[in-house]
Amino acid sequence: MARAASGLAAVVRDELATLDVPPMAASVVLLVGPGNNGGDALYAGAELAASGCGVAIIELGSRTHAEGLAAALDAGARVVAPGTDVVAAAVRAATGADVVVDGILGTGAYRSPALRGDARAVVEALRGIVLSPRKRVVAVDLPSGIDPDTGDVRDDAVLSADVTVTFGAYKAGLLLRPAAGYAGRVVLVDLGLGPELESVEPLVRVVD
Template sequence: MRLGYSARSVREAELPHLAAGEPLMRMASAALAAELRSLMAARDVARNADTVGPRVLLLVGTGNNGGDALFAGAELAAEGIDVALVLMGNRAHEEGLAAALRAGARVVDPDAGGVAALAEGAAVIVDGILGTGTSADPALRGTARELVAAILPVLDREPRPRVVAVDIPSGIDPDDGRVPDPVVLPADLTVTFGGIKAGLLLPPASHLAGDVQLVDIGLGPELAAVEPLVRLPD
């Protein structure tokens, strides 16, 4: 049985663990990095050797979702993997950004044409723009929307980069699966943390989530006391 929880339920389940000082973000980012390694290993079989671009292109939002992506990028960059960062705002998760830069990741300008060219040559694009703590309207706006719109045509070509969403694809409602704006990167894989967000199991968002991989960060006891929004057979 696949259980889908509200974003609020998952956030509340995290609170005692955060209060106890448990490194939930580091646990999540390490699992994300492991999934990215596996995906890149599989992609190397079909990758065009003449294509020039970053192995991993991180689209980084300003919140904790971006922090997860940055710490994962830091792990990969420390292993010698070419990691490019596109920052979606004038700030980013401070520790995560510092870790990624120390490890050798590079920041690229958020120019639509340039980012689309980088995306075309990338092995993997990581969608770390928006997480579950967004407003009632989860649609992308401003620079983020412009850049995602520029990348979307790249996904219609082969060989194409694979897209990995951090927790949820940016632009979907995590509770009811609404997609208020079609400018959303369709994920091949969504790596979600603690508990599956209900929206990942409900259309139309479920059609944009790809394979949903749940990472256990120790929230089981808290979520066991919560009524899920969705129950689906495996």
């Protein structure tokens, strides 16, 4: 997770650089779900906060990765308006943000990838806001709401990413339509899984 989070933080810094926003002036919003994607986002947020970025956390799950949350808070990140209207809080935070990090759902939600409840409501509310050319959306492993294996998008409540930072190996769903249209540029962070993957038959082969 540390390697994944470091790779994610590096991509967020790259996106801030394309916006010509220095770290000390940057605002990053983390949309955090209950799984490891949320943990990756939180640890990346800790690294970003430690470098001077303003980092706001919006919790969108029944639980939050405890160690990642503690690391982010220790580094200076803050949880946005716990116990209040999460949609309104997310809109306020995202309106002033340079980068929104989608760490809501990951590959573990493949049986039912569509967003629900507060997570769906927040994504629906932010879809128009993040279209600004002065903002970037960075997805953690894959845009939340897409099927990681088939590329299906069963509900259009998905934040289109400018960049998807995926870990270990490319997920088939990032290469297949319609989900590929939500992924933006895909950056692979090597987690050293090469030997294990050599014996795995890929779901998709890319032909030049």
